[in-house]
Amino acid sequence: MRSAPLLLLLALTPPLLRAPEGNQTRIGPAWSDSRNPIVTTFSGKRLDLWSLRPLTKAPPKRSIDAFLGTTNARTTDKRSLARRLSFDLTGLPPTQSDLASFTTAAAYGDKLLGRRSYGEHQARLWLDVVRYSDSNGFDWDEFRPLAWRFRDYVVRSFNADKPYDRFITEQLAGDELVAGKPKTAADQDALLATSYLRLGPWDNSAGLFGEANRVRNALMNDLVETTGTAFLGLTMACARCHDHKTEPLAQKDFYRFRAFFEGVTFRDDLSLALASDQEPLKGLLVTDGDKPPATTHVLAGGDLNQPKEEVSFGFPTVLDPNPVALCKPVREKSTGRRLTLARWIVAKENPLTARVLVNRIWQQHFGEGLVATPGDFGYAGARPKNQALLDFLARYFRDSGWSVKKLHRLIVSSRAYQSTQSPRRLSAEQLRDAVLQTSGQLTERHGGPPIWPPLPDEVLKANPAFLDDNKEKTKSWYPSPPERLGVRSLYLVQKRTVAIPLMATFDLPDNAVSCSRRTTSTVAPQALTLLNNPFLTDASLVFAKRVEKSPEADKVAVAFVLALQRVPRLDERRLCEDLLKKHGIPALCRALFNLNEFVYLD
Template structure:
């Protein structure tokens, strides 16, 4: 109570002798979701004293001076037949009930400022960003970049003094790691040290943004937000449950899109609806890995739930999943809205497309109870809409078995408070080559080449064999030629059916007959092989079988197959085996409509959420601390006008990220030092103890990937090749690829990733950061640190340093991006000269020890 009254005095509000402030805090925490501005069950609002006095539809809920007779107290106690309130969660604690009762007992006095909650629809994040002009500031150092004008104005208003500029070496290390995830080279350090001018710095920024390492560094950041995960579930049983094989193509799409400067809005659309947006573009289709990552093979409904939750969090900063079982407790998202959003994804299914130069992928198969689904390593996995009218059923209690079919199938739609106009979905007619991939020329060409190769190989077999074996070889050649003939017949039939080139029925009949002729020849070949097969000792598997197949039985079975093929040959048919599966000719257009709505310029959330992530990547703390919750239960922005200006600028720049990166890292705020004089530091901390105003640049520890990649970079062993299939996590200590390319899933991560707080694959809108002894041990004792420490030493020795002093100087520059100070030089020389080891081994130990230096893992 004393603390609350003190706060009120500071705010210029008279004290609260009746205790309403304390009581309101309890009501806000436990009762406002159902009895506040968002919702008023039974017509009752509890967010102001006047509303409480007004009561509910049933009458008064509290009588001044009589808490025991007040329904409010009776409800929270659960007295008599009254339903206990609140209905969900734990009951109020006795001391909380007493706080409410005390306020009623004292006469229910209201403070002079008795204001209820704001209208939820008017929440700051639900209104469009405002086009604000950056404030003019008198300090010329803070008046060049629009970002600085906002930052400096806030500092001046609060009376804090900004730090000076970072030194050139610190700044170069900071921006190089921020944009590429790698340290600067010695040559880059020396070049920038000679010319640290603003123009030279801008040239550095442009060079880094043009580097392929930019896409890898920021690709990993966005893949955190989008929950990238390789397949997992039951890896020990080789059984896919979560995510999907070959999803690494989505990771590569992310890296490539960022390097190409693809606009953010386009990336969002491709991830949600690349198959509807560009159904034949193999550079776009992997983007639907965002949808596939949420796939859960055992339960389709969980796939749908994850799609709603993480589409809301990743792109809109909304916790839509909170409306799964009931209306959202804080935001104006109803349970009906939840199911309308789910309906966008309801038609989803998986398909495996063929990829140039790779063997045909295994066909997709829907889940069968107790049947494993082993991973595969070819093809382009993607999503498609299986049905135009896939129903979405409303269900209760979060249990899909409790369907309310009386409501009928729910149509796709967006929350009313965000809908600026009537929402429309238009089906997308797909090109024939997407409906039937067998029309794609690369597939046809590869099939033709495979048949030609088989014929040539069979002909070679005939030429090389003699006697009885020649008959078998000739049969194999006949089968190969008929297979080629059958392929040509099927291609002609496909042309007629899909492209109108010829009589479709006649050519389908020829293709069917040719395929049946091939089947007969293959059956006859199998009979020859059975008759020619020498007796074999039974295998272990055959011994275990109840009745192992003898040669006589194999011959008998082959003869039956020949007879069956002959019978089929005489049957009239126009059915033949297509080169690939056939898919629906029309996609629902639902996901494309959703994606287009998300990135509309009048959507108040999307641009704000995106720039908040970008800001966090450079300034450590985001402008909105709750990166995945911009709703009423989330944090308010520290610099609301700056956030709006950045969002507007982002859209003005065509949603391109590189210009925004450039704007942020060329700001005076970004180039500030991470230290101040003790006097200035203490003065600023009194006003802003958490540095939310950015009066000093916030130091941070490098993320897991950057720690490992930096070790490999300074040793000269980092493999900079781009892309490709995921690398097994067990190879993290031995394979020098960048960390982004290693497998990352719910059943395990690379050792360095786990040790240094790599992304949680389930939910990582912000990484956690811990300090654990295992981190120091990894830098001191791991196989990677030992091996690369020695290689680091050999790299310096190859430069022929004149003496130990020069060796130490180069080691510091490579590892820490700076020169050693006098004390460090003295200690380093003493170590090398007095270790008792041969100089070469002492240098190895010294270089490895630098990995444990605080400045190696810290970005200042």
């Protein structure tokens, strides 16, 4: 691929990353400074990657519809739009009162953004990206009893519309923002946020076999790869063993990035208690250790036993190959390395961060992002379908104080969003939660330890760890009482080696690595699950009782309104009344759960 003209690239280079005028010692980005090592590494190629260029400017009064030519597009019907908005923003179907009070998409969207269910749904999507789990993974897959505190932190953050730049900084370096013990709830959250650094798989048995260095090395690699994908849309993993095969990233870049995390130390002895707390509060926290971080070496072929030259912390060479001056952390006895990395990631001049997030939000509302590969903004990924729109949204997001809620409002207010879209299947969590709400079983839960649903015997007997539990009871499966199972799917336990069958059938992702976009399959086991899974058959019976208790005489209409938010057509009514006569209300309720209209958004 040919590189863009040097003068053009120089003009497009962000001021923060450009070599200062008159300073010949500081090396600029690769496309504007021939001294940048990346120029030599890749023989002057790979210098015109769109995602590394500054955000393009758009006229100040430009709109989403102006970019897409949908200014006069016809909007879909109220019921379809209400369902779309409700599932997209809260993960739940609209209630009858929601539909009755619906006026405009903007007004209804604001109403939904103010609900706790908004933060719960948004958190579920973010937990995919940061590979959240309640267990360690590997053979023993031990339960992490305090991991849920991070999940609840994410819910609170989205509901409070915490600025995204702060949200990132807390996860990477929240401990470096707090001096001493936490004094406020905000301090607590900043510390809890660092659980992000411990979410990855962890082989808890490695130390027993003299493999502590191996598991530590795996942790460091995971942090580089997840951070690159989650926040920057960069596929760093390929550069662990060699210069990247497709992107302007040298192997040295992987280890420069890794050096920011080299001081990470697990701390289970730190208290999160405030003076006003009635009981101690602890959290699975992270700090930089009291000792200087270990040195970082490039590893030949990624092999821990083949260290090569030592490297210092640094940003991707293509952007800035220079030594990095560290930020001063608030917390004493900390290096400031992770805070420095976080500040660079959220810097106004960094073109990647805002683009990546707005693309994820667009994907949430349209089923596919403006960039179809949300975790890969490189040459190997897809090019943006409309880069001008992507950059318009990124600028809006950044200039609006990194407000995720404002970004949602902007998108759902457009005619592009409100017009007819391609059908989208509900996610595993949306489907389960919709069944619970329709049947009247959904219970509110404001955080706390995860709920354990029952598992089939064949799953329980197939897992060796379940048969070899320990005194701490962290390796087996511990079903919760039936009366506690009506919670949203967000609050179900997530183990790495054991997926809840219902959720797995509907494409629950592997939580060992960052998931930027879920697979959406259509396979026969899904239809069989909807018909025969105990959760669905039991819910059908409860749904039937709810319909029977309704004072309305027209039970078919009651069931349709609860499940589909509409009354039946004449042909549907005839079929349903015939079904009622032959098999009763439970059969009707079960049939409604199996309709495409229940499982898909139009």
